[in-house]
Amino acid sequence: MRQAYQIQLADLGDHGARMCDVASTAMRDASTALFNADLTLAEQVIGMDVQLDEMRASAETSALELLALQSPVASDLRAVVAAIWIVADLQRMGTLAIHVAKAARRRHPRTVVPAEIKPIFERMSSVALHLSGRAAEVLRTRDLDIAGGMNAEDDLMDDLHGQMFAALMSPSWSHGVPAAVDLALLGRFYERYADHAVAVARRVTFLVTGENVGGDTTVLLSPPE
Amino acid sequence: MRQAYQIQLADLGDHGARMCDVASTAMRDASTALFNADLTLAEQVIGMDVQLDEMRASAETSALELLALQSPVASDLRAVVAAIWIVADLQRMGTLAIHVAKAARRRHPRTVVPAEIKPIFERMSSVALHLSGRAAEVLRTRDLDIAGGMNAEDDLMDDLHGQMFAALMSPSWSHGVPAAVDLALLGRFYERYADHAVAVARRVTFLVTGENVGGDTTVLLSPPE
Numbered sequence: 001m002r003q004a005y006q007i008q009l010a011d012l013g014d015h016g017a018r019m020c021d022v023a024s025t026a027m028r029d030a031s032t033a034l035f036n037a038d039l040t041l042a043e044q045v046i047g048m049d050v051q052l053d054e055m056r057a058s059a060e061t062s063a064l065e066l067l068a069l070q071s072p073v074a075s076d077l078r079a080v081v082a083a084i085w086i087v088a089d090l091q092r093m094g095t096l097a098i099h100v101a102k103a104a105r106r107r108h109p110r111t112v113v114p115a116e117i118k119p120i121f122e123r124m125s126s127v128a129l130h131l132s133g134r135a136a137e138v139l140r141t142r143d144l145d146i147a148g149g150m151n152a153e154d155d156l157m158d159d160l161h162g163q164m165f166a167a168l169m170s171p172s173w174s175h176g177v178p179a180a181v182d183l184a185l186l187g188r189f190y191e192r193y194a195d196h197a198v199a200v201a202r203r204v205t206f207l208v209t210g211e212n213v214g215g216d217t218t219v220l221l222s223p224p225e
Numbered sequence: 226m227r228q229a230y231q232i233q234l235a236d237l238g239d240h241g242a243r244m245c246d247v248a249s250t251a252m253r254d255a256s257t258a259l260f261n262a263d264l265t266l267a268e269q270v271i272g273m274d275v276q277l278d279e280m281r282a283s284a285e286t287s288a289l290e291l292l293a294l295q296s297p298v299a300s301d302l303r304a305v306v307a308a309i310w311i312v313a314d315l316q317r318m319g320t321l322a323i324h325v326a327k328a329a330r331r332r333h334p335r336t337v338v339p340a341e342i343k344p345i346f347e348r349m350s351s352v353a354l355h356l357s358g359r360a361a362e363v364l365r366t367r368d369l370d371i372a373g374g375m376n377a378e379d380d381l382m383d384d385l386h387g388q389m390f391a392a393l394m395s396p397s398w399s400h401g402v403p404a405a406v407d408l409a410l411l412g413r414f415y416e417r418y419a420d421h422a423v424a425v426a427r428r429v430t431f432l433v434t435g436e437n438v439g440g441d442t443t444v445l446l447s448p449p450e
Contacts, residue, residue, distance in 0.1 A: 060306075067292065068302055077293055081285075084306060088313070169403045177405045178394045184406040185413065 008066050012083050013139050013204075015062060019055040019090045020136035020200065022048065024129055026097035027193060031125040033104040034186070035118065037111045045101035052094035059087045082203045086139075089196040089203070093132060096193045103186055112182050114175050117167050121183075124160045124190040127153055131197040138201045142208050147201040157194040161187055233291050237308050238364050238429075240287060244280045244315045245361035245425065247273065249354055251322035252418060256350035258329040259411070260343065262336045270326035277319035284312040307428045311364075314421040314428070318357060321418045328411055337407050339400050342392050346408075349385045349415040352378055356422040363426045367433050372426040382419040386412055 026048050033042035063084050067077075103112055113121050131153055138147045164187045167173065168180045251273050258267035288309050292302075328337055338346050356378055363372045389412045392398065393405045 064302055064306065067306075077289060081289065081292075081309060084309065085313070088310070165406070168406055173402055177398055177402055180402040180406050181390070181393055181409040184409055188410065188413075 005066070008062070009079065009083070009207075012059065012062050012066070013142070015055070015059050016083070016086055016090060016200075017136045017139035019052070019059060019087070020093070020132055020139055020197075022052060022055060023090055023093040023097060024132040024136065026052070026094050027100065027125070027132065028129055030097045030100035030104065031121075031129075033101055034112055035122065035125075037104065037107075037109055039105060039108045042101040042104040042108070046098055046105065048094065049098055052091055056087055056091045059090075060084065063087070079207045082207055086200050086203050089200050093193050093196045096189045096196075099189045100186060103182060103189075107182065112179070112186070114179060117164065117183065120160055120164050120167065121186070121190075124157065124164070124187065127157045127160065128190050128193045128197070131157070131194050135197040135200040138204045142204060144205055144208060147205045150198050150201050154194055154198045157191055161191045230291070233287070234304065234308070234432075237284065237287050237291065238367070240280070240284050241308070241311050241315060241425075242361045242364035244277070244284060244312070245318070245357055245364055245422075247277060247280060248315055248318040248322060249357040249361065251277070251319050252325065252350070252357065253354055255322045255325035255329065256347075256354075258326055259337055260347065260350075262329065262332075262334055264330060264333045267326040267329040267333070271323055271330065273319065274323055277316055281312055281316045284315075285309065288312070304432045307432055311425050311428050314425045318418050318421045321414045321421075324414045325411060328407060328414075332407065337404070337411070339404060342389065342408065345385055345389050345392065346411070346415075349382065349389070349412065352382045352385065353415050353418045353422070356382070356419050360422040360425040363429045367429060369430055369433060372430045375423050375426050379419055379423045382416055386416045 026045050029041050030045045032038060033045060063080055066080050066083075131150055134146055134150050134153075137143065138150075164183065168183055173180060251270050254266050255270045257263060258270060288305055291305050291308075356375055359371055359375050359378075362368065363375075389408065393408055398405060
């Protein structure tokens with residue numbers, strides 16, 4: 001039973017990795033749509049909610065089957081619960097990508113991101129995508145070195161997010177209130193996406209080691225934020 | 226066993242209701258701190274994260290015990306998973322209240338909400354608190370009439386959120402970019418708080434009826450958004 005359980009848990013990891021790939025594709029295309037005011041691409045990303053929802057439902061069913069058929073206890077049980085939260089993180093990442101695509105669609109044919117602040121947003125997008133690529137790798141390989149290496153990039157995201165706010169709040173900001181409001185919300189979407197990618201890696205670390213990286217026994221089982 | 230399971234599930238509901246009360250208190254005090262630029266009260270709300278985290282950990286432990294000791298299957302199993310997501314919603318509501326308190330602290334001693342837009346924010350706060358009060362009642366009583374009645378208020382929140390954006394984006398907006406950016410994010414916190422309160426009531430409805438209100442078999446088991 002223990003072996004069957006491990007195999008099923010590994011399947012769940014592969015499923016999660018594929019879902020993470022879909023979320024990454026959604027965020028990559030949403031960012032391209034945003035930067036190029038590409039309405040067709042934005043619509044395509046918005047339509048990905050169906051696929052993400054199906055993948056979530058399917059992962060959920062797998063987790064429930066694992067619970068029902070194997071009746072895991074103790075650490076195995078906590079692992080399945082952690083897996084359910086990983087799925088929640090992944091779906092939220094997809095939803096945040098869709099929010100980015102919706103912002104591109106809402107302002108079309110205008111560009112949402114003015115040239116002077118575009119480099120910051122391009123970097124935020126790039127860091128977000130790199131983090132979700134890493135999260136997928138961690139889900140596939142359970143390589144904890146990769147998971148540990150994500151913290152520095154998460155700090156970089158926070159730093160970029162701060163730079164973005166400083167630019168919007170600066171007296172030299174010349175694009176008015178509506179643009180600033182759009183960008184503040186967009187910045188939050190990228191930052192939250194990165195947070196969820198990091199949370200996925202932390203939860204996998206917990207699955208592998210049975211220990212919380214932060215030393216707090218509850219942190220890594222905590223719900224998605 | 227079935228009876229023991231029902232009792233434990235009811236305990237989990239009571240625990241959730243108490244956690245919902247704490248989230249409501251946090252949001253009520255955060256809103257007061259925001260409207261009155263009350264730094265002491267803001268700090269007090271920010272300090273509530275410890276209590277919310279403890280309540281979450283304890284609810285999580287109860288749900289895990291239920292899974293481990295009762296090994297529920299089929300609908301009972303899905304119910305426990307739904308309960309775990311209810312806890313996630315409740316913790317997120319607390320975190321959003323803390324975000325509101327942090328905005329008040331960040332701008333202290335200045336007031337974040339200008340007089341002309343204050344009535345919209347007061348109504349958003351009032352609707353948010355009413356919804357979380359209802360969610361706590363639903364957790365305690367499993368009264369589906371109350372749960373059903375929450376949709377109209379949720380629509381009202383969306384409407385207020387739209388009015389807020391219209392005010393910020395209007396050419397007559399005279400408070401500049403930084404204020405608008407703060408308010409756009411604050412508006413999002415209230416709206417998300419309401420979304421989670423409604424999600425809690427929907428998940429309880431699912432627990433009671435075994436059916437999704439929306440007719441979609443996956444919606445109510447979906448992770449917090």
